[in-house]
Amino acid sequence: MNRAMKSVTMSRMISRPTTLEFIDEIFDDFIEFHGDRLFKDDKSIVGGIATLDGKPVTVVGVQKGHTIEDNLARNFGSPHPEGYRKALRLMKQAEKFNRPVITFVNTSGAYCGIGAEERGQGEAIARNLIEMADLKVPIICIFIGEGGSGGALALAVADEVWMLENGMYAVLSPEGFASILWRNPSRVEEAAELMKITAQDLIQNKVIDKIIPEPEDGLHNNLKYSTDIIKTELINKLEVLSNKNIEDLLSERYNRFRQFGEYSE
């Protein structure tokens, strides 16, 4: 198995710690809030308020489960439009009360189904992109497992994007890539390698800004090893970001995404 395929496999492990476990380790006094105020509560997105080093923050993330029952309830971490709208509602709430936002991404992608289309999956993702680009509080996004396409990006328009060592982030799954471009799903390992989806690849092309190391005995055996690092880094970085004036913060966020693209003229 090549390095890229290892990240794919590790990031999808059913035992991999979920957003709620990260929240529990990193923050204090987490209170979960529910619903998008429009349609329903999408359980594949969790969010609410908590404190970090005594200061209030808003946290939002994609939630997977560890068992089949749990995963069915969480829709295997594939949000519907109402999930993205709940996330946006909580982020706008954070903006109103001037507290930073921390998002956790762990999804194979936004859900593909009839209801999701009827309720505007594309619009929900698009709305998050444009609103997050202009959200007037610091945003830090952490990829803890899988990062699949637009469904991941909808929580990842942030001032800084971090990733766990064995996380991944891609425009589509390597399986999808191999079957669409080569019509040969068995070339998945080759696809994973070519797609440059590992944390090491992504930091080189500036898609992510920081890699969070994982313990040698596996994240699921020693989550605290990584969350202690995240906690320290978050406290330091949020202090820096919060001290910037809002115009600078937003123009740096704009430029962070403005730079992407390779072309000749």
Place this chain on the structure above:
Amino acid sequence: MNLFKKKNYITIQHVQNTKNEDIESPSIPDGLWLKCKYCKKTVYKKDIGEYKICPHCGGHFRIGAMERIALITDENSFEEINGNMCAKNPMGYPDYDVTIKKAQEKSGLKDGVVTGLCTINGYKAVIAVMDSNFMMGSMGSVVGEKVTRAVEKATALKLPIIIFTTSGGARMQEGIISLMQMAKVSAALSKHNDAGLLYITVLTDPTTGGVSASFGMLGDIILAEPKTLIGFAGQRVIEGTINEKLPEGFQTAEFQLEHGFVDKIVRRDELKETIGKILKMHCVEGGGF
């Protein structure tokens, strides 16, 4: 012997027209006869007129970016910007340059979008027109950069931006960099929006994937051509996920209108007039009554 007998009919090449092939082969085939993909009837090419509308069912044939510009903008008003931009190969995808070259030959364009300044019924605007003949209008670095610059230009010149979308989604050959284009264009639109300027989206067949999940769905006013395929996920993917057939009319412009995601469905031969009226109502200095 009927060896020399003349046939009293002509043969029409049977065009297999499944949903999937609609997405992969958007161009109008050469020849005198066309098959409408909506009503499946055979149409004499001249009968679809300059707007390329099926005389039987009103279905719209796909048209290229330059053809679109000719139909929408005032004569000689279009000034292209960033017309020389070409794709590189950020992921080192094998033979990407060959794929690009083929698409350039097929479409006559450098990449999947044409951008520029123009007037429409006398009103100035910046327009970006995508073209499904170029790798199914997929969005890579060039499409993302050109649309972003068009939006930035509109913001700088305090002009409306009109984007005609047609796209299968992100350009997979450019990997994660193509995904980042969605955030880049959306951020530029956010600034245009904050400046109080008008953004009109015109969704044309097909508008799916990353384009629908970014600038496609962000217009102040969203228009769509009749029967246009509009959606986030591909129909094959949805069928595969839910393991059932999709309902009739799923993800059409009419479906999106019904569900509240499109402001108005406008026939191609009425688009210029409609856009002209909208521009007129937005060019009142400072708004108000």
